[in-house]
Amino acid sequence: MNVALYxxxxxxxxxxxxxxxxxxxxxxxxxxxxxxxxPSNNSSHQHxxxxxxxxxxxxxxxxxxxQLDFLPFRCDSCTQTFCLDHRTYESHKxxxxxxxxxxxxECPKCQQKIQRPRGSDAAAQIQKHIASGCRDLVxxxxxxxxxxxxxxxxxxxxxxxxxxxxxxxIKHMRVxxxxxxxxxxxxxxxxxxxxxxxxxxxxxxxxxxx
Numbered sequence: 001m002n003v004a005l006y007x008x009x010x011x012x013x014x015x016x017x018x019x020x021x022x023x024x025x026x027x028x029x030x031x032x033x034x035x036x037x038x039p040s041n042n043s044s045h046q047h048x049x050x051x052x053x054x055x056x057x058x059x060x061x062x063x064x065x066x067q068l069d070f071l072p073f074r075c076d077s078c079t080q081t082f083c084l085d086h087r088t089y090e091s092h093k094x095x096x097x098x099x100x101x102x103x104x105x106e107c108p109k110c111q112q113k114i115q116r117p118r119g120s121d122a123a124a125q126i127q128k129h130i131a132s133g134c135r136d137l138v139x140x141x142x143x144x145x146x147x148x149x150x151x152x153x154x155x156x157x158x159x160x161x162x163x164x165x166x167x168x169x170i171k172h173m174r175v176x177x178x179x180x181x182x183x184x185x186x187x188x189x190x191x192x193x194x195x196x197x198x199x200x201x202x203x204x205x206x207x208x209x210x
Contacts, residue, residue, distance in 0.1 A: 077094050
């Protein structure tokens with residue numbers, strides 16, 4: 001009997017209705033899904049990101065360079081913007097560079113005077129000096145010759161006599177050591193002792209005779 005029931009036309013119509021409903025539900029679920037983005041949309045977004053990144057950098061104002069630099073340097077004389085290689089007056093041939101600036105930079109670490117060629121950057125010279133262990137680019141003091149006759153010493157450290165106002169080395173820095181040309185030279189301790197002996201002898205003889 002069951003077999004006869006499944007073979008009736010009414011059961012076939014019911015089965016067809018159920019299948020149609022399942023197909024309708026499956027098609028409606030597909031409609032909810034979002035379509036994938038097209039390749040053209042991805043390329044446009046990438047182009048916009050690149051433009052935003054380039055807007056942060058600045059091109060070097062040197063015509064033959066035009067390098068994009070994200071940490072540019074602004075010249076304090078001509079107010080133009082330059083890359084790392086053209087940041088100094090000399091490298092970008094600055095026409096507004098102050099020619100009167102001849103100050104000698106001093107190392108903040110060792111307090112030595114640093115060489116600075118005309119048009120060069122003082123900060124860059126100090127950085128090179130410190131990077132060498134405070135050995136390179138040191139501006140040496142001029143050596144002075146000792147004014148004592150016959151002395152050939154030339155030293156960076158010299159001493160000025162307060163009497164004759166001449167410069168002498170450490171060996172001849174004292175008045176009695178460089179035969180000072182000043183007329184009023186007080187005798188040294190040994191010379192004063194020798195000069196005092198004749199006077200003391202004469203005084204003793206006078207007291208004895210009396």
